Amino acid sequence: MKDETLVFGIRAVMEAIISGKTIDKLFIQKGLHGELSKELWKQIKENGISFSYVPIEKLNRLTRKNHQGVVAFISPIEFHNLENLVLDVIESGETPLFLILDQLSDVRNFGAIIRTAECTGVHGIIIQKKGGAPVSADTIKTSAGAIFNIPICKVDHIKDAIFYLQGSGITVIAATEKAKGTIYDLNLTNPTAIIMGSEGKGISNSVLKLVDEQAKLPMHGEIASLNVSVACGVFLYETIRQRL
Template structure:
């Protein structure tokens, strides 16, 4: 099992960002000053990377090496470029299928979703740059290797990804209890992208305003919602069902 890699030191982290490495999060010791620290902060914000300021005691728990007040976690998988992913899929697939995840922060839920995505023929998963679960060893384990089968891309704003998909002729459908129609009433047989939100928060209002259709699960019992990975499986297998009809 490949673990999330950690790198230490100012220069190492700056060079990793500059080289385009898939960085999950950066930890910086509180109160540090100097041009290199400023450079790192500016670069991290420019790339929309998660940056957390922590006390020295916590930094020292990461490693006994000379960390210079900076530690970064690098994703164990290589992310793909969003525009290239959409172009390649749309040019090679008659009925593209994408999955967008909004504010899904649990690493095991993410892994379970990726596993189902692999089983249902999803051509690409799109995550927001911030506010999403990191891809960790737990994610990889829960995905049963699906992270190595389904291309994953990140975007600064999910709305940008939605506009790109729509411009490529793909219908974007949001899974939300605020919908009037059940998912069985929404056409998904052609090029489709499903947007799933986190339990509790759901899909953000700005993303909901951007989609083509909204669909909900018909709930029969007293419990009002499903685990997001289960709900995602229901939606993706409805796509499979419609495409086999």
Template structure:
């Protein structure tokens, strides 16, 4: 899948790629670098809604062996959508919207598997944060079985802002967490919804849990006290499908 995701490095190649409207996943800039050209390029990238991360010099060296000049970009196989556009479109439909928010999912295989399930269950869009999550890469394409090309993905600055926006649009937010006595099967899932799934290690963050409308769990009847996040996500989404059918 090497032809799907590419690494571009150097000031002028990245500048040319931006002008050519190539889709970017992330851009990494060397910490402490003093360059007017890079500063101007960062401004252009941010205007184009591209995530820029400041990283140590060693990180750039691991990404490429070429003369990176302090800046490396990872391109994306897909264009990202704005949250406002997908919400507006979903609300215009005669069906109750269903959104999926991923709070710092870091494993690319989990990310791809979740995208595949989301597409199969009629999710209107998947919402991720610009920084901290798994990259949109060739491995994502492979594990999603191509679903990444069929479902809108929105990148937002902060998950919390997305939750506020969805709530203001009349969409109920439900966090998947074991920190509740309420099971997903006891909730009414026929209304406009956004399901929030947390990271593999920590689950939904405390700051996000404090904002959501409802919390829901899955029953765990064995000795292991957690499910793989992509499996749990599938269980949640198919309960929505079951109720709505």
């Protein structure tokens, strides 16, 4: 990640939070204490910022400068509000097409998916605040800058996003090898949100229980699955084919 997205030191991180910057990752040394750190904890709590306790060795690897036990990564983009975005798309008269990424972890896959999503007219990408790949310099590079042209929404829980989309008349479809039917059995001409899972585990079972439909890609080789960014591209271009 580029240096300009890294902020270190208690006061510097507090200023970033107070000024409304989007904190992508926040690492705090185990056992951090002191008067200034109390102010930091207050800001973290008031703004609902997620953080991870880490040993000092990890912080030292991130920066050799005096980090005071706190290192944060500032997101290079501003995230969108899901509810506002969905309403805007519906009011525009276009047929909604959203992409949900369930715990995708590889930043290059994330960037490749963003690039394809932008090329296929996806109205917004939905990710969870915790557990997924960050918006890093590698993400931006792999997206070929497409990340600046497509809205990305961060939500507390994927499940809540699914409920909201369904309540807005949008069919939620899981791309999963566990499905009985294939992508070619689907009608993708209606308002649609497609869920792609993580590289290792796929879509979590708790999320699969909530979706409207499931579909897989037909596979004829010895390898049982495709790279997630490739699979995502197939789903999105089949959607385009049906909508043309």
